[in-house]
Amino acid sequence: MEKQIDFERMQRAARRRKGAVRALTYALLALWAVMVLFPFYWMLLTSFKEYGAYNAERIPAFFTLSPTLQNYKDAFTSVPLGRYLANTVIFALATTGIMVVVITLAAYAFARLEFRGKGLLFTLILSLMMIPNELVVITNYATITNLGMRNSFLGLILPSVTSVFYIYLLKETFEQVPDELYRAAKVDGTSDLKYLCKVMIPICRPTLVTIVILKTIECWNSYVWPRLITDDPAYYLVSNGIQEIRENGFGRENIPAMMAAVVVISVPLILLFFAFRKKIMEGVSRGGLKG
Amino acid sequence: MKIQLQNLTKKFRSHNKNAPGEVIAVNDFTFEIPDGQLIGLLGPSGCGKSTTLNMICGLEKPTSGRIFFGDRDVTDLPPEFRGVGMVFQNYALYPHLTVAKNILFPLENLKGKDKLSKEEMARRVKEAAALVQIEELMDRKPGELSGGQQQRVAIARALVKMPHVLLLDEPLSNLDARLRLQTREEIRKIQRATGITTVFVTHDQEEAMSISDRIVVMREGVLQQIGKPQEVYDDPANQFVARFLGTPPINLFSARAQGGRIWVGEEAVLPAPGLPDQPVVLGVRPEGLLPAEDGALTCALSGVEVMGRDISVVASHPACQGPTLRAIIAADTPVRPETGSVRFAVKPGKAFVFRAETGDRIRSAT
Amino acid sequence: MKQRANAWLYLLPALLFLVFFMVYPLVDVFVYSLEEGYNFASQTYFGVGGYNYAYVLHDPYFLQALKNTFLLVIITVPLSTGLALLISLGLSSIRALRNLFQTIYFLPYVTNTLAVGLVFMILFQKTEYTDGLVNLLIHWFGGTGVDFIDGPYWAKMFVLCFYTVWVVLPFKILILTSALASVNPDYYKAARVDGTSKPRTFLRITLPMISPMLFYLIITGFIGAFKAYSDAVALFGTDLNAAGMNTIVGYVYDMLYGDSGGFPSYASAAAILLFAIVLTITCINLLASKKHVHH
Numbered sequence: 001m002e003k004q005i006d007f008e009r010m011q012r013a014a015r016r017r018k019g020a021v022r023a024l025t026y027a028l029l030a031l032w033a034v035m036v037l038f039p040f041y042w043m044l045l046t047s048f049k050e051y052g053a054y055n056a057e058r059i060p061a062f063f064t065l066s067p068t069l070q071n072y073k074d075a076f077t078s079v080p081l082g083r084y085l086a087n088t089v090i091f092a093l094a095t096t097g098i099m100v101v102v103i104t105l106a107a108y109a110f111a112r113l114e115f116r117g118k119g120l121l122f123t124l125i126l127s128l129m130m131i132p133n134e135l136v137v138i139t140n141y142a143t144i145t146n147l148g149m150r151n152s153f154l155g156l157i158l159p160s161v162t163s164v165f166y167i168y169l170l171k172e173t174f175e176q177v178p179d180e181l182y183r184a185a186k187v188d189g190t191s192d193l194k195y196l197c198k199v200m201i202p203i204c205r206p207t208l209v210t211i212v213i214l215k216t217i218e219c220w221n222s223y224v225w226p227r228l229i230t231d232d233p234a235y236y237l238v239s240n241g242i243q244e245i246r247e248n249g250f251g252r253e254n255i256p257a258m259m260a261a262v263v264v265i266s267v268p269l270i271l272l273f274f275a276f277r278k279k280i281m282e283g284v285s286r287g288g289l290k291g
Numbered sequence: 292m293k294i295q296l297q298n299l300t301k302k303f304r305s306h307n308k309n310a311p312g313e314v315i316a317v318n319d320f321t322f323e324i325p326d327g328q329l330i331g332l333l334g335p336s337g338c339g340k341s342t343t344l345n346m347i348c349g350l351e352k353p354t355s356g357r358i359f360f361g362d363r364d365v366t367d368l369p370p371e372f373r374g375v376g377m378v379f380q381n382y383a384l385y386p387h388l389t390v391a392k393n394i395l396f397p398l399e400n401l402k403g404k405d406k407l408s409k410e411e412m413a414r415r416v417k418e419a420a421a422l423v424q425i426e427e428l429m430d431r432k433p434g435e436l437s438g439g440q441q442q443r444v445a446i447a448r449a450l451v452k453m454p455h456v457l458l459l460d461e462p463l464s465n466l467d468a469r470l471r472l473q474t475r476e477e478i479r480k481i482q483r484a485t486g487i488t489t490v491f492v493t494h495d496q497e498e499a500m501s502i503s504d505r506i507v508v509m510r511e512g513v514l515q516q517i518g519k520p521q522e523v524y525d526d527p528a529n530q531f532v533a534r535f536l537g538t539p540p541i542n543l544f545s546a547r548a549q550g551g552r553i554w555v556g557e558e559a560v561l562p563a564p565g566l567p568d569q570p571v572v573l574g575v576r577p578e579g580l581l582p583a584e585d586g587a588l589t590c591a592l593s594g595v596e597v598m599g600r601d602i603s604v605v606a607s608h609p610a611c612q613g614p615t616l617r618a619i620i621a622a623d624t625p626v627r628p629e630t631g632s633v634r635f636a637v638k639p640g641k642a643f644v645f646r647a648e649t650g651d652r653i654r655s656a657t
Numbered sequence: 658m659k660q661r662a663n664a665w666l667y668l669l670p671a672l673l674f675l676v677f678f679m680v681y682p683l684v685d686v687f688v689y690s691l692e693e694g695y696n697f698a699s700q701t702y703f704g705v706g707g708y709n710y711a712y713v714l715h716d717p718y719f720l721q722a723l724k725n726t727f728l729l730v731i732i733t734v735p736l737s738t739g740l741a742l743l744i745s746l747g748l749s750s751i752r753a754l755r756n757l758f759q760t761i762y763f764l765p766y767v768t769n770t771l772a773v774g775l776v777f778m779i780l781f782q783k784t785e786y787t788d789g790l791v792n793l794l795i796h797w798f799g800g801t802g803v804d805f806i807d808g809p810y811w812a813k814m815f816v817l818c819f820y821t822v823w824v825v826l827p828f829k830i831l832i833l834t835s836a837l838a839s840v841n842p843d844y845y846k847a848a849r850v851d852g853t854s855k856p857r858t859f860l861r862i863t864l865p866m867i868s869p870m871l872f873y874l875i876i877t878g879f880i881g882a883f884k885a886y887s888d889a890v891a892l893f894g895t896d897l898n899a900a901g902m903n904t905i906v907g908y909v910y911d912m913l914y915g916d917s918g919g920f921p922s923y924a925s926a927a928a929i930l931l932f933a934i935v936l937t938i939t940c941i942n943l944l945a946s947k948k949h950v951h952h
Contacts, residue, residue, distance in 0.1 A: 033762070058786070105670060138925050141913060143678075192663060223770070227910075228913065239771040239887075255779055259776070350849060370852070383844050
């Protein structure tokens, strides 16, 4: 009998401990959530503050009673933010579009077609994954400069329209399509290209969509190459644009307008993220890009 | 150790958004497992047998009801204080530890006065390994073992604590057919050798029947029948149990009781003295259908399958609930397929009558 | 026969781009790094040798960048990996709000590093008009404020590390939560039946099970941290040398382009040095992982 009471007390203690641990867990998780969200809140908040009011704040205010859209007007009128956005959209669409075609063809060749030296070639291409971008960017900069493609979309786009990793990812996906389908299609006299378009691509669409989204995010955030290759603001992308705004735009002091620009730049990706949350997180966990 | 379950009930909150509310996984379960027996918990998937096992183990807490090990109420005890060993369906062997370390793992958890010396631990590990005959595998990792070997390691790990009760969750389901036969003998042997009260869960009736001292048949959380395998087979409590046990399965006919007889179609196949007139279901085991010139049940003959010692007569009947019915008869019984029909006599001890609406057995009839 | 020709046709665009923008530059960068006194405008050079490397290794800016990068790596890699592990463990132990937290934690991954860096800058900056929010908090807790953006070295390093951790955590949390989720729950059940304590379950079961993913994160974490650049630009502006916060990658780009640029040879030498460092560290990591990781 004594023993049972003992256990009951133990269990009660364990339950209490468990409750405490749980509360602590939630508290810490919430704390980090605040750390993540706060910069977003601050940029939204600041972007709605009046220029004068903001500068008069010696002690930063956590809210504003007189929100204004003036900063957004400024962001689009006194600096070419619209231009930067348009450039980035063109750059992202073109790069992603061309890349998808290039890597689909290559992945299809590796996954489905037979040719001599396939294994060796694929290994060689895979080994390219280890080469850091920093190593090749120097020559590419020289190449594009010598070709006279500085400050042009071609110069921006060309070096980033292949991705070894995505070829690899897509090849793996293509290989999961059963061989029987290919043989059946061949029996019916389907050409390779038609089989690729009518069978492979529809079946592997989820992976392709993931690749498109991830590449778009990458394009939207790319900074280094655009910075090297453009010095004409007419070709700036958003990352370079925001840096330009920071250094020469509104004058260093108009922080609310700067924040408005930051909001405008960040919102498209955040919307994309909420629309494709599952896909993006799944895709990233299959092979992250940065980190 | 004797195990007693009293009015054991387990309810889960439903995670199905379309049907919120509670799911009763185990409903008012009462039975007793005698000391030293091997018990098979049998039922189709989702019948609550694994939940029952988890409650005996202590991994899940019953919503209501009590569990006793011997005279001790263990309902509220966490698993480590119950003295149970558990073998999981996929064995749950730690892949990064060697066989020896896997078996040692539970012993290293012991604290306080239960703490064992290094030598004692080594001795116990060796003993457990010897019991399941895996001494030569001690330095391997689980990934390098066959399914049957992994199974034995898992049993050794469960036995090393010298538990009062051994629990096995679908112990044979991950093995191929040949190994399954061999392993179930093995389990039986180990259980005999140790004398530990053992409960195992399975959905395979043949497996349960072949090695259990007793089987417990469950359906949708409700206990259907307990008994020795042969008893349950020969005397099923209801239509579900009758159908669940036996291969080939029992033949079921829509029938009616009328004037003290059981009628299938227009043929009176069995006497049923005193049975009130009503619609019934007649179940006849395949070995209960005997071809006879003057048999009462006339069926369309589809074919004969030779099985060596026996032959299986495949036939059909409009009142039969399945598309075909089967009779298992000795190979030397003459059957003439070319006639297109066959007449069967129904062997009374192999036929059961069930209430048409509820499926309950009507015992007075046969 | 036809299919063979076909296959090469499919591969042609990818191969062209890869050869032109990856293989050729890879060879070329070594050539550049050995050409002494290369002049970008006239494309001429004096001779061949290791002078470029010697120059880079004696350049105080490079040494500063080297120091900054190493500090950043040593601080952020263990910190971010540990934090990510802690957060993932927390995440996998709860049910309610789990999805919400996961979504929030992932947000930094999809934001523009440059843009959000600007927000961090104003949060940490101390100007003549305002102390900034972080300093306000420091005052509340009785500390003395400091300008994290234009102030002392340690303060700038702190912001850089903080921002880096903030940026890299989403990926690590994501990887670790899925690694934790992929551990078969039967292992934990078996451990419970055996009365294994929580810490022991973590050390002996959870940690070995997720160790491959953990090492993957550490390796990629090292590589990523060594290549830090845009985080620093976001916080301190493009002239990182003046701020004393340059990184190796930043040094490469500054040598290549911009006010101090036009020296592709020095840039190449620095890039190759960086590559050598990363390669060495990765090899050490891999060797260590062979010893400790269960695959």
